[in-house]
Structure formats: structure tokens, C-alpha cells
Amino acid sequence: MTLGTTERAAELNARDRRALLRQMILIRTFEEAILREYHADKKPGFDIGAGKIPGEMHLSAGQEPVAAGVCAHLGPGDAVTATHRPHHLAIAHGMKLRPLAAEIFGRETGLGRGRGGHMHLFDPETHFSCSGIIAEGLPPALGQAFAFRHAGADNIAVAVTGEGAANAGAFHESLNLAALWKLPVVVVVEDNDWGISVARQSSTAVPSNAVRGAAYGIPGVRVEGNDVEAVHAAAGEAVARARAGGGPSLIEVHTLRLWGHFEGDAQGYRPDLADVPGRDPIPVYEKKLLAAGVLTESDLAALRTEASELVEDAVAFAIASPAPSPDEALKYVFADQTEGARS
Amino acid sequence: MSTVAENARQALPVEPDAGNRRLNTAKAIQEAIGSQMERDESVFVIGEDVGAYGGIFSSTTGLLERFGPKRVLDTPISESAFIGLGIGAAVEGMRPIVELMFVDFFGVCMDQIYNHMAKIHFESGGNVRVPMVLMTATGGGYSDGSQHSQSLWGTFAHLPGMKVVVPSNPYDAKGLMTAAIQSDDPVVYMFHKGVMGLAWMKKNPRSIAAVPAGDYVVPIGKAKVAREGTDVSIVTLSLSVHHSLDVAEKLAGEGISVEVLDLRSLVPLDRDAIVATAAKTGRVVVVDEDYQSFGLSGEIAATIAEHDPGLLKSFSRVCVPDVPIPYARELEYAVLPTPVRIEAAVRKAVGA
Numbered sequence: 231m232t233l234g235t236t237e238r239a240a241e242l243n244a245r246d247r248r249a250l251l252r253q254m255i256l257i258r259t260f261e262e263a264i265l266r267e268y269h270a271d272k273k274p275g276f277d278i279g280a281g282k283i284p285g286e287m288h289l290s291a292g293q294e295p296v297a298a299g300v301c302a303h304l305g306p307g308d309a310v311t312a313t314h315r316p317h318h319l320a321i322a323h324g325m326k327l328r329p330l331a332a333e334i335f336g337r338e339t340g341l342g343r344g345r346g347g348h349m350h351l352f353d354p355e356t357h358f359s360c361s362g363i364i365a366e367g368l369p370p371a372l373g374q375a376f377a378f379r380h381a382g383a384d385n386i387a388v389a390v391t392g393e394g395a396a397n398a399g400a401f402h403e404s405l406n407l408a409a410l411w412k413l414p415v416v417v418v419v420e421d422n423d424w425g426i427s428v429a430r431q432s433s434t435a436v437p438s439n440a441v442r443g444a445a446y447g448i449p450g451v452r453v454e455g456n457d458v459e460a461v462h463a464a465a466g467e468a469v470a471r472a473r474a475g476g477g478p479s480l481i482e483v484h485t486l487r488l489w490g491h492f493e494g495d496a497q498g499y500r501p502d503l504a505d506v507p508g509r510d511p512i513p514v515y516e517k518k519l520l521a522a523g524v525l526t527e528s529d530l531a532a533l534r535t536e537a538s539e540l541v542e543d544a545v546a547f548a549i550a551s552p553a554p555s556p557d558e559a560l561k562y563v564f565a566d567q568t569e570g571a572r573s
Numbered sequence: 574m575s576t577v578a579e580n581a582r583q584a585l586p587v588e589p590d591a592g593n594r595r596l597n598t599a600k601a602i603q604e605a606i607g608s609q610m611e612r613d614e615s616v617f618v619i620g621e622d623v624g625a626y627g628g629i630f631s632s633t634t635g636l637l638e639r640f641g642p643k644r645v646l647d648t649p650i651s652e653s654a655f656i657g658l659g660i661g662a663a664v665e666g667m668r669p670i671v672e673l674m675f676v677d678f679f680g681v682c683m684d685q686i687y688n689h690m691a692k693i694h695f696e697s698g699g700n701v702r703v704p705m706v707l708m709t710a711t712g713g714g715y716s717d718g719s720q721h722s723q724s725l726w727g728t729f730a731h732l733p734g735m736k737v738v739v740p741s742n743p744y745d746a747k748g749l750m751t752a753a754i755q756s757d758d759p760v761v762y763m764f765h766k767g768v769m770g771l772a773w774m775k776k777n778p779r780s781i782a783a784v785p786a787g788d789y790v791v792p793i794g795k796a797k798v799a800r801e802g803t804d805v806s807i808v809t810l811s812l813s814v815h816h817s818l819d820v821a822e823k824l825a826g827e828g829i830s831v832e833v834l835d836l837r838s839l840v841p842l843d844r845d846a847i848v849a850t851a852a853k854t855g856r857v858v859v860v861d862e863d864y865q866s867f868g869l870s871g872e873i874a875a876t877i878a879e880h881d882p883g884l885l886k887s888f889s890r891v892c893v894p895d896v897p898i899p900y901a902r903e904l905e906y907a908v909l910p911t912p913v914r915i916e917a918a919v920r921k922a923v924g925a
């Protein structure tokens with residue numbers, strides 16, 4: 231099944247639609263701030279290890295509709311597992327911006343006290359986690375779902391991954407096990423057309439990963455158009471099914487990687503680059519809500535101001551926070567080395 | 574299945590003069606692969622982003638343009654499948670070079686590597702060979718976090734059946750790659766990102782150095798004394814060779830004479846060279862960017878002790894102290910074998 235752009239969108243009221251836009255604007259504002267800070271002090275040239283934010287940086291601009299559309303159905307008791315590109319999902323799932331930013335800056339006040347970094351965000355408050363190893367976020371999501379069901383809760387786990395990951399063994403093993411044990415899981419594939427430099431058609435034998443649901447006897451849908459309302463609709467069904475004990479579902483969203491795979495990626499391999507900005511989902515959605523009379527220009531300005539205040543507060547907090555002490559470099563390998571764990 | 578793969582070994586110069594043509598390590602690797610592909614149709618390259626991108630760490634730049642998409646192929650993110658494919662092709666007599674983008678990703682495909690690539694020759698009683706190169710990036714130092722910064726060569730070296738080479742400079746990188754492609758055994762070729770000479774990563778000047786234009790080999794299993802000395806020996810490999818040479822240069826100014834042994838290969842390990850330097854100075858500092866316990870550094874101590882337990886006046890290790898590589902720079906540099914830690918260990922060894 232393929233959903234078009236706006237099936238079932240009618241169910242969304244004006245407040246929901248503004249909330250989706252607000253979420254997308256907040257995410258984009260955050261990513262733009264990280265982009266700015268990341269590149270601010272890597273010059274001359276580009277030294278990946280230099281600056282306030284060192285290391286690889288995978289930003290999610292263009293993929294906000296997935297995060298906003300899916301996470302709108304989740305509460306903090308639901309789990310989300312993400313990938314090397316996790317910020318949009320972390321924010322949409324309600325992670326606090328200050329500890330998120332501080333972790334990205336490698337500070338002691340970060341989610342992982344600067345030990346993890348941007349690919350390794352663990353937030354017990356929102357049951358959020360991610361992994362830098364492709365497709366390896368799926369199996370733990372199954373376990374979280376297993377634990378929720380064991381506890382008699384109706385919480386679910388959502389595992390989000392890229393289309394490149396759908397060719398990894400862990401993806402297929404996880405779908406089979408989730409289906410076999412009817413676990414309350416939703417697997418979301420973000421198809422942004424590229425796995426680093428490898429185009430989707432050069433890596434994947436089927437035109438839509440949604441069809442792979444059939445291999446495991448679970449529903450699979452593909453959402454075209456990078457449209458937040460269509461994602462919201464598809465995710466709504468899958469989440470409801472999982473909560474009701476109906477087992478797992480697979481959703482693939484055709485989305486967009488607006489920027490490089492990681493910062494510093496010149497993207498010479500990418501022929502679609504020229505028209506990418508014209509496909510930015512946020513201005514498209516803003517126009518749509520303005521035209522529908524759901525939003526005024528001043529509402530929009532207010533959303534942007536609010537986002538920028540929240541984000542700049544988090545960035546300032548991170549920058550003002552202390553770096554971890556080298557004297558504590560050997561801590562946190564084992565539980566008996568940890569006082570005051572956060573979970 | 575061919576019972577014995579064609580022996581494609583060619584008589585090539587062994588460690589010829591370096592000359593004065595300078596290349597970075599990445600280009601030296603590309604050159605070795607390109608040259609072997611030129612002369613042997615059965616050599617091909619597969620892996621993630623090895624084609625148009627040229628390898629995330631530039632190990633395969635230009636090869637797609639030169640040899641086309643039948644011999645340089647981007648793969649899906651399916652490491653078990655494409656490493657296993659390399660094994661099967663090798664068994665049939667081809668000479669695959671398979672890139673595992675970061676060694677840290679071995680977790681998703683180790684079965685193909687250690688239970689298949691490494692064991693087929695043995696299990697077949699020597700009747701089936703697996704002449705493939707598994708090329709992979711190692712090491713930290715640029716805040717890539719705990720899943721993208723590990724060295725892990727000790728893990729591969731621990732498991733029997735694969736040769737393991739770890740070049741530290743452009744000259745060795747080319748010669749060892751040529752030897753690896755020509756080897757009739759599976760060779761795990763581990764390059765540290767920090768020795769590649771990449772424009773976008775901080776680099777030691779030694780990652781750009783003289784490399785002969787012609788084909789040659791650096792024999793697998795032979796260490797090299799990178800600097801002669803008499804007071805203390807640093808036994809090391811990969812990027813840590815650069816740091817150790819920097820420290821040796823600095824301490825020479827104070828009259829401390831440091832010998833630096835670059836192991837270059839872990840399997841086979843040049844135990845004679847280790848014993849020789851230990852016998853010469855009596856003081857050994859092992860510098861290893863891998864985790865400290867249960868690995869190379871302990872193996873070196875055992876090698877010396879088994880030869881002659883009385884050989885050493887001092888032995889110490891500068892390794893990663895059994896903690897995952899942290900993200901924050903302050904923490905990462907506290908656990909990596911930095912020049913500061915190496916210098917302190919050398920001073921302690923000589924009592925200075």
C-alpha cells in the first residue's frame with residue numbers, strides 16, 4: 231500500500247497541524263544552530279576533530295516530517311531507537327534540549343556526561359536511544375517492547391532507521407522476531423534516497439521497502455511526498471495497532487537529506503543537489519497552513535522566535551558547561567563506578 | 574571450486590630504496606591496488622562507498638574511473654553478505670579486496686571473517702585457499718566516539734587463520750598492500766585514519782613520505798627498526814609509531830637514546846625483532862592504541878619472557894586502559910597513547 235500526500239489528514243485539527251509545524255521548526259532551528267557551531271571553529275580548511283563540536287556530524291535537515299509525524303503519537307513512556315542521525319527524533323520525542331546540546335558539545339552536563347556524543351544519546355526519561363552501527367538500533371527496540379508488554383503497559387517501541395539499513399541482517403532478523411512474537415513495535419524506514427554516496431537503487435533490490443513487510447506477514451506502507459500529515463496518518467494506524475496488541479508494522483517514508491551525509495561531505499556524487507532546496511518540506515508546510523487559514527504570519531513568526539529562544543538557550547547552556555575531567559576518564563565502564571546514575 | 578588457487582605471486586623487489594617521490598598513505602594504498610588490478614584481472618574491489626566516493630578514507634580514490642563498475646563495486650550495507658561474497662570469489666581463484674569501512678563494524682559480520690575467511694584453508698586440509706584482502710580503517714583521535722574509534726587489531730590477531738598487517742607510513746602501506754594482494758592467505762589490512770594524510774584530519778607530517786613508483790613488497794611478518802637507540806625500546810605500530818618517533822627525537826636532545834620498533838605486521842609477529850630490541854636495551858615500553866588487557870602488549874611481554882625472563886630491567890605499556898573510547902576530547906586524549914603519555918613512560922623506564 232502506498233499512501234498519497236494527505237489521506238486522512240482531515241482528522242487533524244488546526245491545533246494538531248500547528249503542533250506538527252512547531253515541532254519541525256524547532257528541529258530545523260536546532261540543526262541550523264549545530265551546523266553553525268560545528269563549522270564555526272574548524273578552519274582554516276576543515277579539521278574534523280577540531281572545534282567546540284568535534285567528530286562526525288550527521289544532521290537531519292529535510293527529515294523533520296518523519297520525526298514530527300511519528301512522534302506526535304508517542305508519549306515519554308514509549309521507546310524510540312534511532313541511528314547516527316538522531317537529533318530530529320530525539321527532539322520530537324521530547325528530549326530536553328539542554329542535555330542534548332551539551333552531549334553534542336561533549337560536556338559533563340550532557341545526557342551521557344560527554345562520553346557518548348551525538349551518535350550515542352541515551353535518555354531514560356524518554357526511553358530514547360541511538361546507535362552508530364547501521365540497523366543495530368532495531369533489536370533493542372524489540373526488547374523494550376517486550377519489557378513494556380511484560381509490565382502490562384500499553385507502551386510501544388518505535389525503531390527508526392535509514393533505507394540503507396534495510397539491507398542489513400539485523401533489520402530482517404528483527405522484523406521476523408517482532409512479527410513472530412507480535413511485539414508492540416513500529417519500524418520506520420527513512421528513505422532519503424542516499425546511503426552516504428550510494429543511491430537507493432544501487433543498494434536495494436526492491437523499489438519500496440514497504441513490500442518487505444509481506445516477508446514477515448506484517449503490514450507495510452510507503453509514504454511518498456515527505457508530507458508530515460501523511461506520515462502522521464500512517465504512523466497513527468501503526469501505533470494504534472501496536473498498542474492494541476496487533477503486533478508490528480513497517481512504514482517507509484520517502485524523505486529528503488537536505489545536507490551532506492555528514493558535515494564536510496562535498497556530495498560530488500549527488501546529481502539531485504541543485505533542486506534539493508526547492509523540496510524543503512518546511513516552507514511547503516508553512517505555505518499550506520497559511521493558505522488553509524490555520525496559521526497567520528504572526529503565528530509563524532512566533533513559532534520561529536520561540537524555537538530560536540529554546541535552541542539558543544540550549545546552545546548557551548552547553549557552551550557554558552564544564553568539560554569532563556580527564557581524571558574521570560575511566561569512570562562509568564561498570565555500574566559500581568557510578569554514583570547518581572540518571573536512570 | 575579450484576582446489577589450489579592460482580599462485581599469482583610475482584617476483585617483486587623487496588623493500589627497495591624509497592627515492593624522493595612523496596605521497597600520502599592513502600595515495601600509496603590506491604597506487605598498490607591500481608597496479609595490482611592492472612596486472613591481474615582477478616583483483617577487484619568491493620565495499621561501501623568505494624566507487625564514486627573513493628572510499629570514506631580515500632583508500633580507493635580513482636579506481637572506479639580507471640577500472641569501471643565491473644571491478645569496483647559499491648555494496649549495500651550488508652557486510653556479512655559482501656565479505657562472504659569476497660570469500661566465495663577468493664575460493665574460486667579471484668583476488669578480492671573488500672573494504673569494511675570502520676573496523677568497529679566487524680561486529681555485524683565477524684562470522685564470515687573468523688569462522689569462514691580464516692578457517693577454510695585449515696578445514697580443507699590446505700586444499701582450498703582464500704586469497705583475499707580485508708581492508709579496514711582503525712583508530713581514534715578525532716572524537717568519533719566509542720563505535721568509530723577503536724583499533725581492535727588484537728582481536729583479529731587473536732583468532733587463527735588470518736594475517737594481520739598494520740602499516741604506519743606511505744612506503745609500508747604500498748608494499749604491504751601489494752604483498753597482501755599477492756598473498757595466498759586472507760590478510761586483514763588495517764590502516765589508521767590518522768596515518769592516511771587526509772586533508773580533513775589533523776595529521777602527523779610522517780603520513781606524507783617517499784614512495785617508489787614501481788611495484789615492490791614489504792614482506793608480511795617483518796618488523797622494522799624505525800629509529801635506532803640504546804637506552805630504551807618502544808615497541809609499537811600504526812599511528813603510535815609517529816608519536817613514538819616524535820618523542821624519541823625530543824628525548825634525544827636530552828641524551829636519552831630511544832629505539833623505536835615498528836611491528837608493521839601482527840600476524841605473523843616478528844618475535845625475533847622484539848627479542849632483539851629487548852636484548853639490546855633491556856627496557857621495553859609497548860605503545861599500542863588497542864585496549865590494554867588480553868592483547869598485543871601482553872603478547873609482547875610473553876614473547877620476551879618466554880625467550881629469557883631475565884632480559885628485562887623494565888617493561889611498561891601505554892595503551893587504551895580498558896575503557897571504551899570516549900567522545901569528549903578531554904577524555905579521549907586522556908585514554909589514547911598520546912606523546913605526553915609515551916614520554917612519561919619512557920622517562921620512567923630510564924629513571925629520568
Ligand SMILES: Cc1ncc(C[n+]2csc(CCOP(=O)(O)OP(=O)(O)O)c2C)c(N)n1
Nearest residue numbers: 315362363364392393394395424425426678
Ligand atoms: C554496520 C555499519 N556499516 C556501515 C556503517 C557506515 N555508515 C554510516 S551511515 C551509513 C549510510 C546509512 O544510510 P541510511 O541507512 O540510508 O541512513 P542515512 O545516513 O541516509 O540517514 C553507512 C554506510 C555503519 N555505521 N555501520
